[in-house]
Amino acid sequence: MLKFDVLIIGSGLAGMTLALHLAESRKVGLITKRDLLEGSSTYAQGGIAAVLDTGDSVEAHIRDTLVAGAGLCNETTTRFIVENSKRAIDWLIALGVPFTKDETHKTGYHLTREGGHSHRRIIHAADATGAAVTSTLGQKIKAHPNITVLEEFLAIDLVTSKKLGLDGNRCFGVYALDKRNDEVLTIAAESTILASGGAGKVYLYTTNPDTATGDGIAMGWRAGCRVSNMEFIQFHPTCLYHPQTKSFLITEAVRGEGGILRLPDGTRFMPNHDKRAELAPRDVVARAIDFEMKKHGLDCVYLDISYKPASFIQEHFPNIYAHCLELGIDITQQPIPVVPAVHFTCGGLVTDLQGHTDVDGLYAVGEVACTGLHGANRLASNSLLECMVIGRAAANDILKQPKVELPAIPDWDDSKVTDPDEEVVISHNWDELRRAMWDYVGIVRTNKRLERALHRIELLKGEIDEYYSNFHVSNDLIELRNLVQTAELIVRSAMLRKESRGLHYSRDYPDMLPEAKESVLTP
CATH class of the missing domain: 1.20.58.100 (Fumarate reductase/succinate dehydrogenase flavoprotein-like, C-terminal domain)
Incomplete structure (x- = not known):
């Protein structure tokens, strides 16, 4: 059996944030299904929404979030996260995240705009923000003596007092499959955090990586946690439509920088659906594309930014440009074929602002959780922000908790099962x-x-x-x-x-x- 002060399940930005904030005074175990950098956070393209510009305001960011969330956002949660947005970005900059600079801007960084935002407030690293953030934090995690990273480990179920026949309902760790040698291990911890991401792979077409299988939501539910707002599954409006590529996202920032959605004959259609046109929130744009595809019997629609200078496109969207070019699509000359695809799970395990779930000793942070920030529709680039702000708050709460005596936990019992006959x-x-x-x-x-x-x-x-x-x-x-x-x-x-x-x-x-x-x- 492995023992840690704190066990984190998931290695996206939420899990990394917690690990780095806890490791100075706690022994931290971080388990991840594949390698440390494999997950939705790494694949995030657009950026992180934060109030950095003096022309912007906390109130404007809150208002945009509430409007996108269609009346269902928790205003207290939204204010807490937005008010802490600059602090979160400053932390990343201090760690060395290479955000795209713009010396002409008073912040020193290039800020882009995305659908639903009234200001340019998205700080980014070209069009591969998630990769830049997770690779920077990943290096810090691997070098930290108090953090043990267990790659190729898949959590099976939480170990709770109910399962052990004890009073109350407290979490004491997890049973996990070590995929390298096909062995189930017991990992005990005083505090356990679910930071396992969303559930995009429950749908046939998704922008999510193969790891997004709803593990934390399902485990938390089986352990006795409530879930909230699970019906709100966000479809990203613009996933690349091509037979030779798998779920490649075309970032919201392409529309933020002037990309126009067109029918195959070149007709622009978004102004017919919403006065904000291509800059409407994701739910509006995705429904509009779905409507036009069904109305005209189309396999896809087209996102066109080719009227911008080629140098502008190559500078702002180098990864999208290169990937499309490999498939024979020169986005400086022709539009990008796109379709909606499942992108984000807005609901999840019910938590408070410190990440507490209904089970003592069990926290949930990031896409696996439902804090109330996203309401009925997540505002673009608020997700990574939530990971950091709630992650820091959860870490601070864990550091205040008294010592917990761990009970004896039986080994995983597979004596009554056999190898499968038909996989x-x-x-x-x-x-x-x-x-x-x-x-x-x-x-x-x-x-x-x-x-x-x-x-x-x-x-x-x-x-x-x-x-x-x-x-x-x-x-x-x-x-x-x-x-x-x-x-x-x-x-x-x-x-x-x-x-x-x-x-x-x-x-x-x-x-x-x-x-x-x-x-x-x-x-």
């Missing part, structure tokens, strides 16, 4: 689940579609639970079990909402109710 069951159910979610729980929903989805999910859940009970665990089985649980939470949350709001649009309830209410599920 095709896993691949088939994986495919069926993701197709059902894409077809029935997409950008536009109906009662009938949600009922069909839930029926299929319940059948799949039964099959997967039986398989899990009888055979040795594997990476694919653990992820599939978490995916089907998360899919059920998404559908059940969607069925609770008898209105259309933000990212949840129902043909049966097309109007928005006068009062915005959270949709909360309790285990």
Whole structure:
């Protein structure tokens, strides 16, 4: 058994922030499903929203967030995170993150604008901000003597007092699969943090990496945590549409810098849907693209920034330019074929501003959590900001906690299971689940579609639970079990909402109710 003062599950920006803030006085274990830098944070292109310019204001950033969130944002949470935005960016700069500079700007950095923002407030590192941030922090983490990074480790389930037959409901760590030697280890800790990201892989088409399988949401739910607002799945409007590439995101900043959405014949269509046109929030743009594709029978629409100087495009979007060029698309000369794809899980485990969940000793930070910041639709580039601000607050809270005596934890018992006889069951159910979610729980929903989805999910859940009970665990089985649980939470949350709001649009309830209410599920 491994023991740490603090165990962090997930190595994105939320997990890295916690590790670095805790490591000066705590022994920290950080487990990650693949390598340290593999995750959604690394793939983030656009940047981080923060109030850095004197022409901007905290009140304006809050207002933009509340508008995008369609009345469902928690104003106290939003204010706390926005007020701490400059401090978070200053921390990254002090650590050496190479943000794109602009000596003509009084901040010294280039600030871009994205959909839903009233000001230029997105600080970025060209069009690969996430990679720049995580690689910088990753170097600090690897060099720190108090941080143990366990790569190729997949959390299976949380160890709680309920499971151990003890009073109360406290978390004492996790059972995790060491994928390098196919062994399940017990990892004990006084404080455990879920920083495992979202659940994009529950859908057929997503911008998320393969690691985004809803693990933390499912584990937290099984341990007794409430979940909130799981119906609000954000579809990024512009994912590159090309048979030779997999879920490549075209950053919001392309539209922020003047990119225009067009039909195949060159007609611009966003002004017909919203007065903010291409700079409308993501839910509005994604629905507009979905509408135009269905109306005209299109496979994709086109994002055109080719009218800008080639030097401007190559300087601001070097990675997008290079990737598209490899596929035969010169974005300085021609538009980019794009479609909406699942991008972000706005709901998650219910937490407060310190990351506390309903289980003692268990925290959740980042996309796995629902703080109330994102409401019914996340404002662009607020996600990495939330990771840092809540991560720091959770770390400060953990440092104040009294010492906890860890109980005896039994080893993982697999004496009554065997090796699987037909692994095709896993691949088939994986495919069926993701197709059902894409077809029935997409950008536009109906009662009938949600009922069909839930029926299929319940059948799949039964099959997967039986398989899990009888055979040795594997990476694919653990992820599939978490995916089907998360899919059920998404559908059940969607069925609770008898209105259309933000990212949840129902043909049966097309109007928005006068009062915005959270949709909360309790285990």
